[in-house]
Amino acid sequence: MARKDLLDIASLHREEIEFLLDQSTSFKKLFTHSVKKIPALEGKSVLMLFYEASTRTHSSFEVAAKRLSAEVTNFDVAHSSITKGESVRETIETLQAMRTDYIVVRHSHPGLPGMIARQTTASVINAGDGAHEHPTQALLDAFTIREKFPDPRGIKVLIIGDILHSRVARSTSTLLQKLGVEVAYLGPGSLVPKYVPESIRRFTDYEAAMAWAPDVVYLLRVQLERQDVQFFPSVREYHRVYGITNTRLAEIRDRGLYIMHPGPVNRGVELCDAVMDYERCLITNQVENGISIRMAVLDWLTPGGEFPKQESYVARQRTGSALLIP
Numbered sequence: 001m002a003r004k005d006l007l008d009i010a011s012l013h014r015e016e017i018e019f020l021l022d023q024s025t026s027f028k029k030l031f032t033h034s035v036k037k038i039p040a041l042e043g044k045s046v047l048m049l050f051y052e053a054s055t056r057t058h059s060s061f062e063v064a065a066k067r068l069s070a071e072v073t074n075f076d077v078a079h080s081s082i083t084k085g086e087s088v089r090e091t092i093e094t095l096q097a098m099r100t101d102y103i104v105v106r107h108s109h110p111g112l113p114g115m116i117a118r119q120t121t122a123s124v125i126n127a128g129d130g131a132h133e134h135p136t137q138a139l140l141d142a143f144t145i146r147e148k149f150p151d152p153r154g155i156k157v158l159i160i161g162d163i164l165h166s167r168v169a170r171s172t173s174t175l176l177q178k179l180g181v182e183v184a185y186l187g188p189g190s191l192v193p194k195y196v197p198e199s200i201r202r203f204t205d206y207e208a209a210m211a212w213a214p215d216v217v218y219l220l221r222v223q224l225e226r227q228d229v230q231f232f233p234s235v236r237e238y239h240r241v242y243g244i245t246n247t248r249l250a251e252i253r254d255r256g257l258y259i260m261h262p263g264p265v266n267r268g269v270e271l272c273d274a275v276m277d278y279e280r281c282l283i284t285n286q287v288e289n290g291i292s293i294r295m296a297v298l299d300w301l302t303p304g305g306e307f308p309k310q311e312s313y314v315a316r317q318r319t320g321s322a323l324l325i326p
């Protein structure tokens with residue numbers, strides 16, 4: 001059941017997804033009961049290879065790896081030989097010689113984590129590649145939803161915003177559908193792909209989308225840095241037409257809907273300030289759950305056959321064959 005790499009959501013079987021969500025529940029229980037560090041990856045090394053800026057994903061992976069007792073190295077792209085013309089392949093060959101066990105990579109080029117995975121015996125985790133995939137974000141989203149809906153089959157999630165450029169929308173909607181969740185997209189016609197899977201509803205009108213009766217409203221960040229042309233008149237107009245305004249928040253509160261957002265938040269664009277204080281806003285929950293999901297992924301993957309794992313750390317702990325470090 002263990003894999004060497006985690007590159008996308010589409011290739012994961014439902015059983016693997018359920019396994020990772022269950023393991024994340026166990027890891028969360030561990031570190032919320034004063035156990036902040038366990039020896040699951042003691043003696044192993046994790047390389048953080050981020051070619052794009054990141055706060056949440058980078059720090060979440062780093063905390064997760066350290067809680068598993070791994071050694072973490074942050075590869076400083078801005079001060080590396082990459083700035084002197086070294087290719088990604090040459091960089092990986094250099095890093096491979098250092099016998100890194102895990103590589104967490106983010107890059108603007110879709111597919112690059114897969115290319116790296118084929119060149120190294122280290123386990124490669126895709127931490128976001130262009131508009132392609134962000135598998136651990138999808139897993140933490142599903143984990144957060146499952147905390148509120150233990151059996152999420154049949155619930156409805158409305159994803160609002162820049163679907164066209166969003167790796168989060170692609171990965172999260174794929175995973176949620178594997179769990180039996182109904183998914184719909186809402187956004188400007190220019191930012192919602194014309195052709196989406198038939199199983200996903202497509203809206204361009206906010207009122208029509210809310211009439212679909214979603215249980216969760218998932219807001220996407222407007223990624224102006226990925227938009228090479230103007231896809232809507234202005235951010236002020238976007239907020240008025242598609243954002244969660246104070247008036248819309250009152251309606252959402254009355255209906256008891258949950259609100260999610262992968263961050264970072266553009267206040268006054270995707271949402272008004274009051275959303276952050278809304279009792280059913282799950283944005284902080286998503287950040288917290290990102291750590292336990294990434295612990296589960298790191299513990300699950302098996303680098304290049306050098307130290308095969310027959311079962312996860314949590315499974316060994318359940319049987320008493322693993323030792324906790326208080």
